[in-house]
Amino acid sequence: MNAEAAVSAGLTSGWLAIAGLGPGDEALVTPEVAAALAGASDVIGYIPYVARIAPRDGLVLHPSDNRAELDRAVHALNLAAQGRRVVVVSSGDPGVFAMAAAVFEALEASPAHWRDLDIRVLPGITAMLAASARAGAPLGHDFCAINLSDNLKPWPLIEKRLRLAAEADFAMAFYNPRSQARPEGFARVLELLRECCGDDRPILFARAVSTPDEQLRIVALGDALPEMADMRTMVIVGSSRTRIIERPSGRKLGPILYTPRSVPEPVADPVS
Amino acid sequence: MNAEAAVSAGLTSGWLAIAGLGPGDEALVTPEVAAALAGASDVIGYIPYVARIAPRDGLVLHPSDNRAELDRAVHALNLAAQGRRVVVVSSGDPGVFAMAAAVFEALEASPAHWRDLDIRVLPGITAMLAASARAGAPLGHDFCAINLSDNLKPWPLIEKRLRLAAEADFAMAFYNPRSQARPEGFARVLELLRECCGDDRPILFARAVSTPDEQLRIVALGDALPEMADMRTMVIVGSSRTRIIERPSGRKLGPILYTPRSVPEPVADPVS
Known part of the structure; x- marks a missing residue:
């Protein structure tokens, strides 16, 4: 089975979580987001948000510049399609003027089988x-x-x-x-x-x-x-x-x- | 020193946190809110929200009916003024169509020295x-x-x-x-x-x-x-x-x- 068929059949182990880190204080990060980060293989986001994630063995950090939202979204989808466990981090809530809409814009313009990926939005405390x-x-x-x-x-x-x-x-x-x-x-x-x-x-x-x-x-x-x-x-x-x-x-x-x-x-x- | 003077001087140990429990899943309760609940002597709120709080020794639960928001707010302020450590619980975020505004309405109509109480709003994941x-x-x-x-x-x-x-x-x-x-x-x-x-x-x-x-x-x-x-x-x-x-x-x-x-x-x- 090739990667495309594996994604369509739900057999890939990859997933993508678009997670909100809240406004800054770690006490405002939900346990749901903390758990996703603990299980991730890759964290993707704007430089200062990725800087909030503690490095650990087995975790690849992908900080990128502001205004690169769509490139970042495609990168995240691509990694998840390859079987990686990917968290895209936003500050605040990812659904409010942040990365969730950018990922879905990228998804619409991407190969159809990516639509079968396990994609979740994890809410956060918005500003x-x-x-x-x-x-x-x-x-x-x-x-x-x-x-x-x-x-x-x-x-x-x-x-x-x-x-x-x-x-x-x-x-x-x-x-x-x-x-x-x-x-x-x-x-x-x-x-x-x-x-x-x-x-x-x-x-x-x-x-x-x-x-x-x-x-x-x-x-x-x-x-x-x-x-x-x-x-x-x-x-x-x-x-x-x-x-x-x-x-x-x-x-x-x-x-x-x-x-x-x-x-x-x-x-x-x-x-x- | 009487209670009024103690509050005004910031010498009372009482406090009031108006906390958001999020939409229902415990994984969406922030660590900030969990810590406030762990340190509380009293939890006040609408019956189904108070039902989410685990009973423990030293914690008094005060469930009350819907539409009793102002009474509940006065009760909470009064307990805090007496030196209790009070959490008023809302579902979602307490600042969005919930208890925070009710507490401040009650505060405006209450004895002036209550304005010196330690009152905090702890945000949550709103619906x-x-x-x-x-x-x-x-x-x-x-x-x-x-x-x-x-x-x-x-x-x-x-x-x-x-x-x-x-x-x-x-x-x-x-x-x-x-x-x-x-x-x-x-x-x-x-x-x-x-x-x-x-x-x-x-x-x-x-x-x-x-x-x-x-x-x-x-x-x-x-x-x-x-x-x-x-x-x-x-x-x-x-x-x-x-x-x-x-x-x-x-x-x-x-x-x-x-x-x-x-x-x-x-x-x-x-x-x-």
């Missing part, structure tokens, strides 16, 4: 949930998640989504808010948000959550500056109902940002 | 990420999360958000799609979605993901029935770009549902 938890519960009511990078979509679509999300009164979580290559984009986002949501709306800048570099800042939109975000920053804008609980004691506890679970019924018109 | 991972990567591009229960908000606001989310071309993840008390609501949601997104749009019904009762079904919106969802079902509707990869072999592998990472630039008008 917005880690940031939200640290700040309180800003995503405690309806919300949306938008990737602000225009590498992969037209800029006007980003602006359209921001306006509609504001009209829907979603809290908004922004991934990839600001890159060195296009710092002006995030400045335009902040302008648009001030226009749609007003200057008083709270905005959270949560940098490198759960790592030693963690830094949280909650400001009003009117005081938000583009420089408050970099590519390690998760940005969350509240809905119209998002609130801040100040903690006034001398214990240096940060304020709590949260969105109540409920929206009250509109007051009935007393005339009708 | 939409678990469901998405099982099906492929339907949330691989911009998306929104909407709680379809109208217990806590006016029904017209739900419809407004659905229309705006469809116009924004978000993938949509729906929590609490259907209850016995209001089965007609989800039927109206499906009608509205067919009107906004067309009959061909894929919709995922992911029931009890990661438990022995897990069941996944992907259908076209035109074939979706209200009965396909219950309160244990996570529903995800794709964006206009969400795709299905069929796996035609005899191995009974389910189809893969995913949303590509990119949206192409519009084709330039050849006249201009």
